[in-house]
Amino acid sequence: xxxxxxxxxxxxxxxxxxxRSFGPDRFKKTAYKLRDGVDPxxxxxxxxxxxxxxxxxxxxxxxxxxxxxxxxxxxxSGVPAxxxxxxxxxxxxxxxxxxxxxxxxxxxxxxxLGHRAVILVGDAPYYARFGFTRDLTLGMALPxxxxxxxxxxxxxxxxxLAGAAGxxxxxxxxxxxxxxxxxxxxxxxxxxxxxxxxxxLWRARxx
Ligand SMILES: CC(C)(COP(=O)(O)OP(=O)(O)OC[C@H]1O[C@@H](n2cnc3c(N)ncnc32)[C@H](O)[C@@H]1OP(=O)(O)O)[C@@H](O)C(=O)NCCC(=O)NCCS
Numbered sequence: 001x002x003x004x005x006x007x008x009x010x011x012x013x014x015x016x017x018x019x020r021s022f023g024p025d026r027f028k029k030t031a032y033k034l035r036d037g038v039d040p041x042x043x044x045x046x047x048x049x050x051x052x053x054x055x056x057x058x059x060x061x062x063x064x065x066x067x068x069x070x071x072x073x074x075x076x077s078g079v080p081a082x083x084x085x086x087x088x089x090x091x092x093x094x095x096x097x098x099x100x101x102x103x104x105x106x107x108x109x110x111x112x113l114g115h116r117a118v119i120l121v122g123d124a125p126y127y128a129r130f131g132f133t134r135d136l137t138l139g140m141a142l143p144x145x146x147x148x149x150x151x152x153x154x155x156x157x158x159x160x161l162a163g164a165a166g167x168x169x170x171x172x173x174x175x176x177x178x179x180x181x182x183x184x185x186x187x188x189x190x191x192x193x194x195x196x197x198x199x200x201l202w203r204a205r206x207x
Contacts, residue, residue, distance in 0.1 A: 013057075034143070047059055048098055124152060
């Protein structure tokens, strides 16, 4: 299995995996309003690839992130954050740890790049293991209906979401979802033993 950055050639397979995982109605979800017209962040969008006996790529997993801002009266003046999702793993590999690996690798890279906070709409029992909590999003609102128990946040830098409140809006790629000169204080805070092998894998695949 190779985990690498998503490239344009993966787009069709990603859409097919997402259709199988979430159904064709997925575009009606509130989270898609925050993705509409905005590209996923290329440095954080990963694919998991196997190769068949002929060397053809088989997409087994995908994770994407989008730039958002929280609150702020003027466009772009809110607290910058990442929106995680969608993430999907092929049915035959579910439960084998690939989803966790995609999440931990991308969160580590996000922290290393200086991103400070992540929000998502997803199953709390799953995302709690990565540190996501509902507490951090209590003051926030999304631009559509959502089960609020599934609206979760994670601080990559301590205090990054303190005082973050108001409507979450989409942000253009290239807007500062990273604090200038920001460092990544928790860059390696996720599951030490896995991080070592994952960061090696990351370097191997991106060198
Ligand atoms: C959710 C998903 C990405 C997880 O990836 P995965 O590779 O199957 O997950 P992992 O192997 O890393 O983790 C498995 C663990 O997560 C748990 N888990 C998986 N999906 C879960 C969910 N939706 N809610 C709660 N727990 C979940 C499993 O029970 C298992 O628990 P255990 O470690 O205690 O045995 C994958 O199952 C998937 O693509 N599902 C369909 C699409 C989807 O629902 N995506 C978004 C989820 S909000």
